[in-house]
Amino acid sequence: MLKFLRSTATLVAVVIGIAGTALVLYAWRLPPFTSSVETTDNAYVRGQVTLISPQLNGYVAEVAVQDYQRVKTGQVLVRIDDRIYEQKLQQAKASLAAQKAALANSEQTRRSNDAKIKSSEAQVDSAQAALKAAEASWARIEPLLSRGVTTQKEADQARANLDQARAALSQAQAAVEVARQDWAATLVNRSSLEAAVQGAEAAVRLAEIDCQNTRIVAPQDGRLGEVGARVGQYVSAGTQLLAVVPEKIWVVANFKETQLPGMKVGQPVTLQVDALEHARLSGHIERFSPAAGSEFSVLKADNATGNFTKVAQRVPVRIAIDPDQNLVERLAPGMSVEVSVDTAAPAGTKGIAAGGGVALR
Incomplete structure (x- = not known):
């Protein structure tokens, strides 16, 4: 009997040892x-x-949304008091009007200078004609004076008329040059006025942008996080008011580097979500991180000092969630997921994830 008990105990110990070894191996x-x-x-x-x-x-003049509300692109979220910015816009428009008036006045001055140039040129033509007449009169009187046919007074008068005609021509030519210089100065001033108008137009556009920025709108469709803005609150540029979470989501799984062999882009993935009572969804590998997660940390470990213990690093893997699954709309960023990848499955194969849907990629 004692021998039998010893044999039974030995058999139980062997079975327990085998079971423990199998459990460790598994x-x-x-x-x-x-x-x-x-x-x-x-x-x-x-x-x-x-x-x-x-x-x-x-x-803050108005908060038009509430926590966790679904919003559409362009929907007004928060409105800031715009009275100051409206007045700045009106001021910028008034400055623009003044600059445009100055430019229009410059155009009128240019046209006046054109007319002055034509008038001065006409005076030059008139002075040239008078000079020709005075030269002809002197040419007739000068020979007569030497022969005593005409009086000295008439000769002096003819000579004075000739000098006066020459002076009048010089004056008319100088007036043309002055008119042309005035025209050139007007053109130079016009360029400055055109630049001033462009600057005033830019100021108006900036003021309009400021007025538009008093209405803070949703950049895209999604749901809001907690709204931190309050009516009457004074905010400055960069103050965090709220957050918008778009509809597009994905999963990032941090696999050990020893798990990566065999994984390829496009392989089917099974996702088990804790928040959905461990419901399973399907997805597929979209891309791999270019470096291990430790390389993106702020404080990196220095393995060149002290005793070294090798630790398997983790590499982030981005997983796209397959569409048209019943529970996808209940997923939210930050939820925990358990990810399973069959490294033996070829990329792009179809498979069924229990309780979730069909892996279509």
């Missing part, structure tokens, strides 16, 4: 329990959370 996925399915619970739902801030200073 837990560490060692032969004969190796599997092509790689799993990690270091995975989370991600999304493009957009923080909304004003571009200018002022008092």
Whole structure:
């Protein structure tokens, strides 16, 4: 009897030892329990959370939304008191009107200078004609004076008329040059006035943009986070007021580097979501991170000092969630996910995720 009990105890110990060894091998996925399915619970739902801030200073006049509300692109979220900015816009428009008036006056001055040039040129023609007449009169009187046919007084008068005609021609030619210089100065001043008008127009556009920026709108469709803006609150540029979470979401799974062999873009993925009572959804690998997560940390470990212990690094893998699944709309950024990838499956294959939907890619 004692011998039988000893044999039974030995058999139980052997069975327990075999079971423990099998359990350890299964837990560490060692032969004969190796599997092509790689799993990690270091995975989370991600999304493009957009923080909304004003571009200018002022008092909050209206908060048109509430926490967690769904919004559409262009929907007004918060309105800042715009009275100051409206007055600045009117001031900029008045300055623009003044600059345009100055430019119009310059155009009128240019036309007046054109007329002055033509008038001066006509005076030159008149002076030239008078000079020709005076020269002809002197040419007739000068020979007569030498022969005593005419008086000295008439000769002096003819000579004075000739000198006066020459002086009048010089004066008329100088007047033409002055008119042309005035015309050139007007053109130079016009360029300055045109630049001033462009500057005033830019000031008006900037004032209009400031007025538009008093209405803070949703940049895209999505749902709001907690709304931090309050009516009467004074805010400055960059103050965080609220956040918009767009509809587009994905999963980032941080696999150990030893799990990556065999993974390829397009392979089907099974997602088990904690917040949805461990419901399963389907997805596919979209892309791999260019570096391990430790390379993006602020404080990087220096393995060149002290004792070294090798630790498997984790590499982020972006996973796209397949559309047309019943529970996808309930996913939110930050939720925990357990991810399973069959590294033996070829990229682009179809598969069924239990309780979730069809993996279509």
